[in-house]
Every structure is written in structure tokens, then in C-alpha cells.
Amino acid sequence: MKGHVVLRYVGMVMLLNAFFMLAAAAVSLFNDLDTGFYPLILSFILTAIMGGFPFIFVTKPEPITNKESYFIMVSAWAMACLTGMLPYILWGGEFDLVNAWYESVSGYTTTGCTILTDVEALPKGLLFWRSCTHMLGGAGIILFVLAVVPTMGKAKVALYNVELSSLAKENYRFRIRKTMRIIMVVYLILITAETLLLRLAGMDWFDSVNHSFSTIATGGFSTHSLSIAYYNNVWIEMIVTFFMIISGIHFGLLFATITTKRNNIFRSEVSRFYIFCIIGASAAIAVNLWNTNTYSFTDSIRYGTFQLASVISTTGFATANSGVWPAMSVSVLIFFSMICACAGSTTGGIKSDRLLIMLKTFRTRMLQIQHPNAIVRTKLNGVTLDDSAVSSVFIFVPLYLLVCIISTWILSALGIDLMTSFSASVSCMGNVGVGFGLVSSLSNYSMLPVGAKMVLSLVMLMGRLEIFGFLQIFLMRSWK
Numbered sequence: 001m002k003g004h005v006v007l008r009y010v011g012m013v014m015l016l017n018a019f020f021m022l023a024a025a026a027v028s029l030f031n032d033l034d035t036g037f038y039p040l041i042l043s044f045i046l047t048a049i050m051g052g053f054p055f056i057f058v059t060k061p062e063p064i065t066n067k068e069s070y071f072i073m074v075s076a077w078a079m080a081c082l083t084g085m086l087p088y089i090l091w092g093g094e095f096d097l098v099n100a101w102y103e104s105v106s107g108y109t110t111t112g113c114t115i116l117t118d119v120e121a122l123p124k125g126l127l128f129w130r131s132c133t134h135m136l137g138g139a140g141i142i143l144f145v146l147a148v149v150p151t152m153g154k155a156k157v158a159l160y161n162v163e164l165s166s167l168a169k170e171n172y173r174f175r176i177r178k179t180m181r182i183i184m185v186v187y188l189i190l191i192t193a194e195t196l197l198l199r200l201a202g203m204d205w206f207d208s209v210n211h212s213f214s215t216i217a218t219g220g221f222s223t224h225s226l227s228i229a230y231y232n233n234v235w236i237e238m239i240v241t242f243f244m245i246i247s248g249i250h251f252g253l254l255f256a257t258i259t260t261k262r263n264n265i266f267r268s269e270v271s272r273f274y275i276f277c278i279i280g281a282s283a284a285i286a287v288n289l290w291n292t293n294t295y296s297f298t299d300s301i302r303y304g305t306f307q308l309a310s311v312i313s314t315t316g317f318a319t320a321n322s323g324v325w326p327a328m329s330v331s332v333l334i335f336f337s338m339i340c341a342c343a344g345s346t347t348g349g350i351k352s353d354r355l356l357i358m359l360k361t362f363r364t365r366m367l368q369i370q371h372p373n374a375i376v377r378t379k380l381n382g383v384t385l386d387d388s389a390v391s392s393v394f395i396f397v398p399l400y401l402l403v404c405i406i407s408t409w410i411l412s413a414l415g416i417d418l419m420t421s422f423s424a425s426v427s428c429m430g431n432v433g434v435g436f437g438l439v440s441s442l443s444n445y446s447m448l449p450v451g452a453k454m455v456l457s458l459v460m461l462m463g464r465l466e467i468f469g470f471l472q473i474f475l476m477r478s479w480k
Contacts, residue, residue, distance in 0.1 A: 006072050007054035013076040014051030017083050018044050020132040024087070028125025036125030039090035047083045070472040077461060081105045084133050091126055094118075098450050105457040107133030109464035110346060112220020112316040112433035113424075115446045115453070119225045124206060130221045131213040137464070138217025138346040139187050179252075186251045186258075187346075190216045194243045201235040215243045218346045220316025220433040226442065227318040234302065237319055241309045245278060248313040248341025269381050274312075274342050274352045281336055282308045285329045292326045304329070307441065312336040314347040316433025316441075323440025330436055334423060337432045338404075348431030348463050350400055354393045356380070361390055399467055404429050407459050411452050424448070428456045429463040 021044040028037035081104045088100035095103065099115045106113050107130055116122070122130075191212045198208040207223050214221050224230035228240055246254070249271050257264035265271040285304035290297050303320040310317045311333050322333060340349025357380060364378045377384045404425045411421035420437030424445070427435040434441045438448075445453065462470045 006068055006075065009072045010075050010079055011051045011054040013080055014047050014083055016136070017080055018048040018051055020136065021047060021087065021129065024125050024129035024132060027128045028123060031124045034123035034125055036087070036091060036123035036129070039087045040125050040129060042090055043083070043086035046086060050083070070469060073469060074465065074473040077108065077465065080136070081108050081461075084108060087126060087129055091123075093121060094446070098453050099446075102445070102453045102457050103130070104133065105460050106433070107219070107221060108137035109431050109460040110134055110137045110217045110219035110314070110348070111428055111431040111460045111463075112214065113427065113435075113439065113445050113456075114221065115444060117225070117444060117446050119223065127210060127223050128206075131210040131219075134217040134219035134221055135191075135213040138213075138219060139183060182255045183251050186254050187216060190243065190247065190254075194239065197239045198236060201239055202231065202233055203236065211240065212243075215240055215315060215317070216247050216346065218244065218247050218313050218315045218341075218348075218431075220310075222317065228306075229319045229442065237302065237306050240317060241306050244309045244313040244315045244317070245275075247315075248274065248345050248347050250342050250344030252344055253342075267381075270342050270353050270356055273356050277336065277339070277352065278308060278312060281312070281332050285325075285332055288326055288328045288332075294325060307333060308336065310441075311432055311434065312339070312341055314340050314349055314430055314432045316427075318434060318441035321440060321442045322434070323436050323443065334426060334436070337423075337426055337430050337434075338401075340430055340432070348429075350397055350430070353380075354397060357385065357390060357393045358397065361394075396467065400429065403459065403462060403467065407455060410455050411448075414449050414451050416448065416452060424452075424456060425459060428459045431460060431463050 021040050025037055025040035025044060028034045028040055081101065084107065085095075085100040085104035088095040088103055089097065094116055102115055105111075112134070119127075194212040194215055195205075195208045198211060199205060203211065210221075210223050211228075213219070220227075222228065222230070228237060231237075249265055250268070253263070253265045253268055253271055256262075257266070282301075282305040285308055286297075286300040289295050289300035289304055294300065295303060306317075306319045307322050309315075314337075322330065325333075338350055339352060339355050341347040341352060343351045343353045357378070360378050360380065364376050367374065367376045378390060379385065404422075407425035407429065408418075408422045411425060412418060416424075417437055420435065420439055423435030423437055424439050427433060427439070439445055445456070448456070
């Protein structure tokens with residue numbers, strides 16, 4: 001493996017990080033030079049030096065192998081999180097070494113679970129930096145680099161293939177360069193549209209931009225400790241709910257819908273299944289909240305729909321304390337925090353695509369039992385799925401659940417109650433952010449022991465890299 005070439009591409013990611021640190025420092029500068037300026041500008045200098053250093057030795061792009069691509073991907077995510085924690089450490093406050101690492105990983109993986117007990121104590125520059133980590137991680141830091149750097153030769157193809165899963169590549173019928181352009185254009189259009197609408201609904205410009213970064217990246221970091229509940233504004237909640245749901249749909253389908261292509265969200269079985277789940281689960285939660293006299297009928301619809309959209313899209317915003325909701329509502333939220341939204345979006349989790357494939361495969365198997373001589377195929381959107389696509393789903397899902405179970409065991413062994421251990425593990429694996437027990441929607445992760453935070457940060461990275469990409473780094477010796 002060519003180490004110097006790997007460092008060059010990881011350096012690109014660090015330079016991208018440095019650029020957004022500089023932008024966050026500018027926010028601090030224009031806010032009367034708040035206390036975040038010097039930590040951010042120093043972090044920018046250090047990150048820029050580390051990112052630019054490899055270019056001294058490798059001046060031209062070189063082809064990379066598949067093995068090197070995986071190593072670059074995992075190393076880039078790890079280094080982004082490491083450099084991303086610098087502004088937090090240098091600023092101080094609640095950020096010790098472990099808390100800064102946890103907040104950084106949570107930001108880049110768009111999990112959004114924070115260790116902060118007082119978010120408002122952060123200067124605006126650091127608040128903006130937190131949101132920037134969401135924006136970078138939502139689209140994928142590798143994809144950001146691929147979109148920004150015009151010429152990388154065959155390396156662009158290799159990195160593109162390891163950054164996007166096979167499910168995410170569905171609905172893209174273009175060359176790699178155009179596909180990346182579509183992702184970034186849709187991403188920026190959604191951010192701009194939500195920013196303008198939130199401003200019209202009553203948010204100031206700073207909060208509008210930050211919450212748009214978090215919503216479209218399906219992250220969940222807010223500029224207030226009470227999250228969206230701080231505003232107590234129905235219009236803001238409706239806008240955020242709409243964009244959370246939209247951000248959970250495959251970006252290629254969104255582009256096709258906007259450009260009136262035939263392959264759009266109305267024809268896609270996955271997007272229809274996703275919307276059906278939202279409507280059905282929201283209705284079930286609303287009825288349960290109303291029947292148990294938790295809220296009035298209208299408030300049951302209002303809070304139930306928002307929290308379901310927040311969980312299924314893995315955003316993690318909150319308008320109510322779902323930790324005190326009845327058991328049935330809690331169980332529905334936990335289930336959909338594992339399933340989540342669609343592949344090709346900024347969300348985490350198992351994905352609706354895989355659940356739908358599993359259900360269709362079960363149906364195919366039942367038909368084969370009923371009609372042994374019949375040839376029955378599993379189809380998705382009218383296309384027959386090959387055996388490898390189906391088998392990969394049935395490998396991924398048990399492995400995903402196994403990680404959640406092992407994480408739950410470790411957290412329980414550290415003295416954390418079962419509900420908190422399980423929901424925190426599921427939440428971090430799905431990059432959802434909100435859990436139950438001690439980490440419910442209006443709580444935070446500050447009370448967890450150091451060991452739990454380190455375990456959950458590892459789980460967040462595994463969830464963001466969809467397990468297989470993360471595990472490849474430990475299996476390098478088996479590559480030939």
C-alpha cells in the first residue's frame with residue numbers, strides 16, 4: 001500500500017475541514033470577536049498545516065487500489081473527527097478530551113447526540129462549527145472532496161465506489177461527475193430553501209442557517225438546549241418536519257422529481273413505502289398519546305408526527321420529552337430508529353430499502369413453498385434483484401443488530417440501566433441521536449461514563465460507514 005498517496009487524499013479532507021474552520025472563525029469575528037475566534041483560527045492553522053504537508057511529497061494524483069480506497073475512507077473520517085475536536089478542546093468549557101471527541105464524532109456522523117448541558121453557553125462561532133460538521137458529514141466528506149477537486153483521475157472512481165453503498169447508487173443513471181454534482185446541488189438547494197422558510201417563520205438568520213445544516217444533513221445539533229421546542233412555533237415545526245422527511249428520500253429521486261423524470265419519488269416503491277411508514281406510525285403514536293391522555297388530540301398529532309419524522313429521518317430534533325410517553329409510542333419510535341429512511345439520502349440506520357427487500361423476499365419464499373415448481377423472483381421497482389443483492393441485505397441486518405446488542409451489553413456492564421443502554425446503542429448505530437431513559441429527546445449524553453462515550457463514538461462511526469467499510473480497515477492483511 002502506498003502510504004504517501006493515502007496521506008495525500010486524507011490531506012485533502014483536512015484542508016476541507018480547515019476551510020470551514022476559517023468560515024466559522026469569520027462568524028466569530030463578525031460577532032464582536034467572540035470567545036470562539038482564537039480556538040477556531042488556531043485550529044484552522046494547525047489543520048491546514050497537517051493537511052497541506054503531504055502535498056510536498058506527492059505533487060500529482062496517482063491511481064489507487066481498492067484496498068487503498070477503503071483505507072483512505074476510514075482514515076479520512078477518523079482524521080476529520082480528530083481535527084474537528086480541536087476547536088472544542090481549545091475553547092474549554094464542558095469539553096474535556098473525551099467530550100470533545102464525542103461531540104466531533106457525533107457531528108460528522110450526523111448523529112447529533114451532544115454532551116452539552118448548556119448549548120447556549122457556546123459562542124456563535126463554535127455553534128456554527130458544530131453545524132458545519134453536520135453539513136460535511138451529511139453529504140460525506142469524501143464526496144465533498146470529490147465534488148470540489150476537479151481532476152483526480154481514476155482515484156475519483158475508486159473513492160466514489162467505497163463512499164457510496166450499492167443501494168445508494170441506485171436511481172443514479174449518470175457518470176460519476178454528474179452524480180456528485182446532483183448530490184451537491186440537491187443538498188444546497190434544500191439547505192437554501194429551508195433557511196429562507198425558517199427565516200420567514202420567525203427564526204433569525206443565524207439559527208435558520210444552523211438548523212438547515214442540521215436538518216438536511218439529518219443531524220440534530222441545535223443552537224438551543226431545548227432544540228426545536230425552544231421556539232414553540234407550529235410553523236417552524238411544520239417546516240422542519242417537511243424537510244426532515246424530504247431529506248430521508250434518495251437524492252437521485254428528488255432530482256428526478258424536480259426535473260420531471262419518469263423515475264421519481266411517486267413511482268419508487270421504496271419512497272412510497274417510506275412515506276406509508278411515516279403516515280401509519282405517526283397516526284398510531286398520535287392515537288396512543290390521545291388515548292392515554294398525554295396530550296390533546298391536536299397536540300398528539302403535532303408532537304407525534306414531529307418526533308416520528310425526527311427519528312425515522314435520523315435527525316434527532318425534539319419538540320417534546322418523548323421519554324415520558326406511553327410504552328407503545330416509545331416502542332414504535334425505537335423500531336423506526338433502527339429502520340430509518342432511504343438509501344441515497346443523508347440518513348443512517350438499516351434503511352427502508354433493506355426492510356422492503358426483506359419483506360419481498362419473505363413473500364417470495366412463501367410463494368415458493370406454496371408452488372414448489374414455480375419460478376418466483378424478488379423484484380424491486382420492477383427490476384429482478386440478483387442473489388448477491390438479497391444476500392447482502394440478510395448479512396447486513398443481523399450484523400447491524402449484533403453491534404447494537406454487543407454495545408448494549410458493554411454499556412450495561414458499565415452500570416447504565418437497560419433502557420438507556422439499549423436505546424443509546426440503537427440511536428448511535430442508526431446515527432439518530434435521541435434515545436430513551438437518561439438520553440431521551442430533551443436530555444443529553446453528558447452523564448454517561450467515559451467508557452460508554454468511547455464505545456458509542458465507535459458505534460457511531462460503524463453506523464455511518466455501514467459496518468463493512470469500517471471493518472475493512474481491520475482486515476487489510478487478508479487483501480491480496
